[in-house]
Amino acid sequence: MNERLNRLANLPLRENLQGLAPYGAPQIDVPIQLNVNENTHPLPAEVHRAIVEEVSAAAVGLNRYPDREFTELRERLAAYLGHGLAAENVWAANGSNEVLQQILQAFGGPGRSVMGFPPTYSMYPLLASGTDTTYIPGVRSADYGLSAHDAAEQVKAAAPNIVLLCSPNNPTGTALGLDVVEAVYEAGRASNTVVIVDEAYAEFAHTGTPSALSLLPGRERLIVSRTMSKAFALAGARIGYLAAAPEISDAIRLVRLPYHLSAVTQATGNAALKHIDTLLANVEAIKVQRDRIVSELTRLGFTPASSDSNFVFFGGVKNTKAIWEGLLEAGVIIRDVGIPGHLRVTAGTEAETTAFLVRLEELLTQGVNNSPS
Structure with missing residues (x-):
């Protein structure tokens, strides 16, 4: 990758593009993908x-x-x-x-x-x-x-x-x-x-x-x-x-x-x-899971923001790297948005949301969030 970057640097790229990285969240094939705010319900x-x-x-x-x-x-x-x-x-x-x-x-x-x-x-x-x-x-x-x-x-x-x-x-x-x-x-x-x-x-x-x-x-x-x-x-x-x-x-x-x-x-x-009504039928179900995430994160000691979207942004994460990696080990990927002490999780199906919350509580029980990253 470094060699590719070096070759890119040798091209006559516009000055305002030099040194930039392309946009993109990690694309990791895991069972529960809650990192890019997709609607995780399949098409009806x-x-x-x-x-x-x-x-x-x-x-x-x-x-x-x-x-x-x-x-x-x-x-x-x-x-x-x-x-x-x-x-x-x-x-x-x-x-x-x-x-x-x-x-x-x-x-x-x-x-x-x-x-x-x-x-x-x-x-x-x-x-x-x-x-x-x-x-x-x-x-x-x-x-x-x-x-x-x-x-x-x-x-x-x-x-x-x-x-x-x-x-x-x-x-x-x-x-x-x-x-x-x-x-x-x-x-x-x-x-x-x-x-x-x-x-x-x-x-x-x-x-x-x-x-x-x-x-x-x-x-x-x-x-x-x-x-x-x-x-x-x-x-x-x-x-x-x-x-x-x-x-x-x-x-x-x-x-x-x-x-x-x-x-x-x-x-x-x-x-x-x-088929608007059929397509939007899952929206209310997603909102239920979003509000459930906010409630459970609060119970676990985090500070989630009030959300009007299909995801939840939450603070109080002392070790973002360990929490993110601990979830990934269990097949759940969420998003590290680069803001210290914060992570973001998409509200998925009820089963996906449960898997996220259960694993997160396991990590807290193990003391993963006790020390700063």
């Missing part, structure tokens, strides 16, 4: 059959380019989101990461900046580097919260071209109040700042948690990003999308690659969206 048989049938039908015409505007998919996504949205308000791409990349290609770039508030989704700085956009890290409070006043003041001071707000936030799992979004949007008025609210985990939020979709009317610089990877259990299909004013999609058309959504991808998304 009904949805699987529908996707197979629709993809099979699409395969007949694979000698032709797909619908460049993916019209049916946009119509179905708009209908799912509601809030008076129409197809012209929706854009889609190969995962929400590509959606965000296209936004940065359109509104970022050399001499421009994007602001995020770490700890947050670790892809944001990499997306900035990949589009040669300067990344400005904002500051959260000691408990990783973000108030409307603090966020707005930082946006006013930095005057970024783009702001990324992750809600529910990854890795902490907490949702932002709409007052934060409104304050940031107003703070960016003078600098004509585009504000993105990344709602990848919105379907897992506690009942009554509002979506930034409700703020879209009259705010042409506001974008809400979503994905079908999490709640829809379609991580392997790579379908992400956004909702915004129609002119946002017009801007992205200037940078998108021709026919970027394959006929197979469109068929998969359309088939899935015909």
Whole structure:
């Protein structure tokens, strides 16, 4: 690997990419994978059959380019989101990461900046580097919260071209109040700042948690990003999308690659969206396991954050390395997000959650967490 890195260093790589490592969690084949926030429930048989049938039908015409505007998919996504949205308000791409990349290609770039508030989704700085956009890290409070006043003041001071707000936030799992979004949007008025609210985990939020979709009317610089990877259990299909004013999609058309959504991808998304209720049936079960994890971690002496996502971020881990390795030895993998004293675990099925909790309590009984790593 060192030799490969040396050879890479000899290439005329752009300066802002030099020394960077690619994004990626460990891909280790173990029975219980709770490290990348996937929906661990398999696709319902009904949805699987529908996707197979629709993809099979699409395969007949694979000698032709797909619908460049993916019209049916946009119509179905708009209908799912509601809030008076129409197809012209929706854009889609190969995962929400590509959606965000296209936004940065359109509104970022050399001499421009994007602001995020770490700890947050670790892809944001990499997306900035990949589009040669300067990344400005904002500051959260000691408990990783973000108030409307603090966020707005930082946006006013930095005057970024783009702001990324992750809600529910990854890795902490907490949702932002709409007052934060409104304050940031107003703070960016003078600098004509585009504000993105990344709602990848919105379907897992506690009942009554509002979506930034409700703020879209009259705010042409506001974008809400979503994905079908999490709640829809379609991580392997790579379908992400956004909702915004129609002119946002017009801007992205200037940078998108021709026919970027394959006929197979469109068929998969359309088939899935015909079975929304079936696909989302597991969401409530996942939320039950998430809340169970929060309760049990508290009982065990850890400090889990209140979560509006399908994962739990928890502190009070004195020896993150030993806990992570001890779980892995038992066939359970969770995520070390690089924040001292903290780990993150995806809420899986009831059996997967039980296996995680049982093994974690065993490790505590063995004194694995008694000394710092």
